[in-house]
Amino acid sequence: MTKKVIFIGGTSYSGSTFFQLTLANDPAGFGAGEVRHLFRPTKERFLRDTWTCGCGDPACTVWDRVKQRGEAHLYETIFDMHPEVEFIVDASKNIVWMDQQRERLARQGIEVYPLIIWKTLLEFAHSLRKRKRLGLEELSNWPRYHRTYYSFIEDWRSIKYANYTHDQANVLRAVCAHLGIPYFEGKERFWEKRHHVLGGNLSSRIHLYSKDSEKYEDIRRRARGQELGQAETEHRRVYYEEPDQTALHQTIAELSQKEPRLGQIEAMLSNRDVANSAPLIQEWPDLRLSNSEIRMRQLRQYTQDHWGKIRYALRKSKTSGKVATQ
Ligand SMILES: [Zn+2]
Incomplete structure (x- = not known):
């Protein structure tokens, strides 16, 4: 098989962490997580000791070695x-x-497969509201992210x-068929594999660990x-909540004043569905x-x-200077 890299896109709260781990749950798969931050840290938390490999082994050197060879050779x-x-996901x-x-x-010569996991605007607004972040600016991320994605990614x-x-x-099953990788019964149970995954918020990372483990605590x-939301009551389950x-x-009405193409964005995302065998509309020039x-x-x-x-x-x-002089 030609080696592949699968890129998972999506706004916040789109379920991408859960989804990428599930895809990577394969003897031939590797879930890298938010690996960009290893080379391009934009926040201090990406340098802290708590931002460690998801495998849970403090002696794991996977990412040190990857970093050493540099961004140009990351996947290689x-x-x-x-x-x-x-x-690699x-x-x-x-x-x-x-x-x-x-x-x-x-x-x-490595194949690339971009996938995007998405919530409807209403579902996204619901996720924001649950975290007390619902406002016009936050909600604007939905059209912004999807239009930018469409404009950059082929x-x-x-x-x-x-x-x-x-x-x-x-x-x-449909995703695996599209990617040319096997689907097998139990692929959903991603926690049965040890993942050297980076990043992801705490509420997604907690699903990697069993409830009786030290890492879970x-x-x-x-x-x-x-930050955990329903990650504990819905531990290791994908679940759906009906938006109110x-x-x-x-807030949605305010956003549609500012961005009248909301319906088109949703139509485009539906049209590109991985299970959609009908001919795709290729162009959405307004977006x-x-x-x-x-x-x-x-x-x-x-x-x-x-x-x-x-x-x-x-x-x-x-910091290292300080340590050295102490
Ligand atoms: Zn590791």
């Missing part, structure tokens, strides 16, 4: 270190990152979160009951960002990455 290094691995979700990696992988297919929760096995302690339309109506908007996003990302590198590289050398 993982393939070299794990000869049994045929496909990258859940960095950052669109400019995916676009840049895709170009590099094409030159290296040949992608989508997975509707609601379908995934209602019929996980069949949706997974450790995550509970760190979250202090705030009346509570969300006003494409203008060339100057595309350049602006690239530039913003470039600046953010470089500032992050400078700031956190300095921070790191300061």
